[in-house]
Amino acid sequence: MSTHSNHPFHLVDYSPWPLTGAIGALCTVSGLIQWFHQYNLNLFIIGNIITLMTMYQWWRDISREGTFQGLHTFNVTIGLRWGMILFIISEVFFFISFFWAFFHSSLSPTIELGTLWPPINIMPFNPFQIPLLNTIILLSSGVTVTWAHHSLMENNKSQTTQGLFFTIMLGIYFSILQGYEYMEATFAISDSVYGSTFFLATGFHGLHVLIGTSFLTVCLFRHMNNHFSNKHHFGFEAAAWYWHFVDVVWLFLYISIYWWGN
Numbered sequence: 001m002s003t004h005s006n007h008p009f010h011l012v013d014y015s016p017w018p019l020t021g022a023i024g025a026l027c028t029v030s031g032l033i034q035w036f037h038q039y040n041l042n043l044f045i046i047g048n049i050i051t052l053m054t055m056y057q058w059w060r061d062i063s064r065e066g067t068f069q070g071l072h073t074f075n076v077t078i079g080l081r082w083g084m085i086l087f088i089i090s091e092v093f094f095f096i097s098f099f100w101a102f103f104h105s106s107l108s109p110t111i112e113l114g115t116l117w118p119p120i121n122i123m124p125f126n127p128f129q130i131p132l133l134n135t136i137i138l139l140s141s142g143v144t145v146t147w148a149h150h151s152l153m154e155n156n157k158s159q160t161t162q163g164l165f166f167t168i169m170l171g172i173y174f175s176i177l178q179g180y181e182y183m184e185a186t187f188a189i190s191d192s193v194y195g196s197t198f199f200l201a202t203g204f205h206g207l208h209v210l211i212g213t214s215f216l217t218v219c220l221f222r223h224m225n226n227h228f229s230n231k232h233h234f235g236f237e238a239a240a241w242y243w244h245f246v247d248v249v250w251l252f253l254y255i256s257i258y259w260w261g262n
Contacts, residue, residue, distance in 0.1 A: 008075040010065070017058040024050035059218060066235065067227045077234050084238045088245050091208075095249050098201040099256060105193045106261055113192060118261065122194050123186045127258040130181045134174050135254050138209075141170035142247045145216070145240050152223070153230050164220040167243070171213035178206050198257060205249055212246050215239040 024047050031044025066072035072080070106117045114120035125131055148163025182199075189199040219236045222228060228236055 008073040009079075010071045010073070010076045015058070015061065017054050017061070020050060021054045021058070024048075024054055063222060063227060063235070066232075067222075072232075072234070080234055080238070084241060088241060091245065095201070095204070095252075098197060098204070099252065101193075102197040102201065102257060102261065105197065113194075117194075119192045119194050122191060124194075124198075124262045125181065125185070125258060127254070127262055130177055131254055131258040134177055135250065137170050137174045137177070138247050138250050141167045141174070142244055144170065145243050149236070149240050152228060152233055152236060155230050157223070160223055161220070164216060164223065168213055168216050168220060171209055171216065171243075175206060175209055175213070178202070178209075194261075201253060201257060205246070205253055208246050208249070212239070212243045215242060 027043055027047030027050060029047070031041070031047045034040050034043050105113070109115050109117045109119065118124050144163045144166040146163075148160045148167065151157075151159035151163055187195045187198075189195050216239050219228075219239045222235060
């Protein structure tokens, strides 16, 4: 398809990646079911490989469109901004459902829970140990990603690289500590509604941290390859928005589930 047009909008070329992405998602979810019931990881691994290869090639194509082909015009960028804003709003409501479930059960514990919260025989985490450290880590990462953003707007390439690198390292450190916390937990996801709401809410947040870390890692490599300028860097800006969203969600998780729920 020709890239020449009489309008400033981007008509996307035919692409195989939505189809391969759907196949990867199908294999991954089916592989999870197979893993749970037959203890076989083969299909799950295949699904992950397909998904990762699709992600790499799809992001590669979008980077080419925006950086080398000049298809991300001002009007297109406005559409991308609104798309990211609406996506983050949808994520907000996704997490609201977990908080709703948590407060529904915690504000009026049923007799099955011993009319107590946390339920009887549940030993929750001390909010002033690893959870507090993770809070400091994520707040610090919010500072470093803002540092990177302002450095990029001032055409300071080295400080942008440093800010992004420290943000990625803090995200990885957070994920390692959360994994350690899960291994040390005295309760499981099957231990009453407390275990279910705790692991669903914090687990999905942890998944979002991993996604955000991947997002920022891609931005770091793109920045090192001079894909961003001080006026054309929406890919990085979207990653920064997403990371701040992850930070804010963690603050609500820490205050409500770790501290108040304790």
